[in-house]
Amino acid sequence: KNEVEQSPQNLTAQEGEFITINCSYSVGISALHWLQQHPGGGIVSLFMLSSGKKKHGRLIATINIQEKHSSLHITASHPRDSAVYICAAGNFGNEKLTFGTGTRLTIIP
Amino acid sequence: NAGVTQTPKFRILKIGQSMTLQCTQDMNHNYMYWYRQDPGMGLKLIYYSVGAGITDKGEVPNGYNVSRSTTEDFPLRLELAAPSQTSVYFCASSYVQGDNQPQHFGDGTRLSIL
Numbered sequence: 001k002n003e004v005e006q007s008p009q010n011l012t013a014q015e016g017e018f019i020t021i022n023c024s025y026s027v028g029i030s031a032l033h034w035l036q037q038h039p040g041g042g043i044v045s046l047f048m049l050s051s052g053k054k055k056h057g058r059l060i061a062t063i064n065i066q067e068k069h070s071s072l073h074i075t076a077s078h079p080r081d082s083a084v085y086i087c088a089a090g091n092f093g094n095e096k097l098t099f100g101t102g103t104r105l106t107i108i109p
Numbered sequence: 110n111a112g113v114t115q116t117p118k119f120r121i122l123k124i125g126q127s128m129t130l131q132c133t134q135d136m137n138h139n140y141m142y143w144y145r146q147d148p149g150m151g152l153k154l155i156y157y158s159v160g161a162g163i164t165d166k167g168e169v170p171n172g173y174n175v176s177r178s179t180t181e182d183f184p185l186r187l188e189l190a191a192p193s194q195t196s197v198y199f200c201a202s203s204y205v206q207g208d209n210q211p212q213h214f215g216d217g218t219r220l221s222i223l
Contacts (some may be wrong), residue, residue: 004151033211041219043199045211086151095140095159095205096167097212099151 003027004089006100014108019074021103023087031090032063032070033097036083043086046072079107111135115200115215122190122222130185130218132200140203141183142167142212143175145196152199158183159205190222 004025013019023032034047047054047061049070054061058077063070074081084104088097116131134141139160144152154167158177172194174186183202187194197219201212 035214041197041217043201043214043217045213048211088152095142095203095210095212096154096157097152099153101149101151 003098004087004100006085006087006103008103009101010104010106012106012108013077015078017077017107019077019081019105019107021072021085021087021105023070023072023100025068025070025087025089025098027089027091027098029089029091032061033088033090034061034070034072035086035088037086037102038083046085048090074105077107079109082106113200113202113213113215115198115218117218118216119219120221122187122220124190124192124222126190127186127188128190130187130198130200130220132183132185132215133181134183134200134202134213135181136202136204136213137180138202138204138213139180140205141177142201142203143173143183143185144199144201145169145194146199146217147196155185155198187220192222194220195222196220 007022031050037043058075060073084102086102088099113134142157143155153169156175158164197217199217200215203210203212
């Protein structure tokens, strides 16, 4: 069993829909990272959070420490949001990350 | 700022050949990492470094070596390439002073071993 699990693995939605991607982790963490991997392969850090909620533009990330669960939401989705979204758990005491396998999101115009 | 720069972007090697994947960052980050990404799998940590002269193994270090002689550079060496090392390799860096910090990634090196 992976220490970090994401769902769904694949998600296709129409432009404008509200998107939710889930991440559950079984390890103790110091922070939860959300990353975006573009179709060309580059990886960008979107959020790093250890409690509560963060918002950047149309993206919102939440975390529930007690339930060991985080969600990434995209409001008013757009085809340019099509990418693989990866969550990663940051371990206590060092900077190593444990990665989920990613959620491939496709937004259809 | 260029951020994290990886070279080459693509490479095909024959079994048994060796090569060095280059990684340099211009953000004065103290931590640097090498990951590999295989299809359908999460990124796996190969090696990491917390500063010049200090390196440590990650989850999948076998078949690889690293060095960190300067803050900027963190090359990854494959000594005897094997088909199992066919993967996409990412270098990343972060500035760590107590707390977790976001990692900045290079664009990746796609390596095929034939």
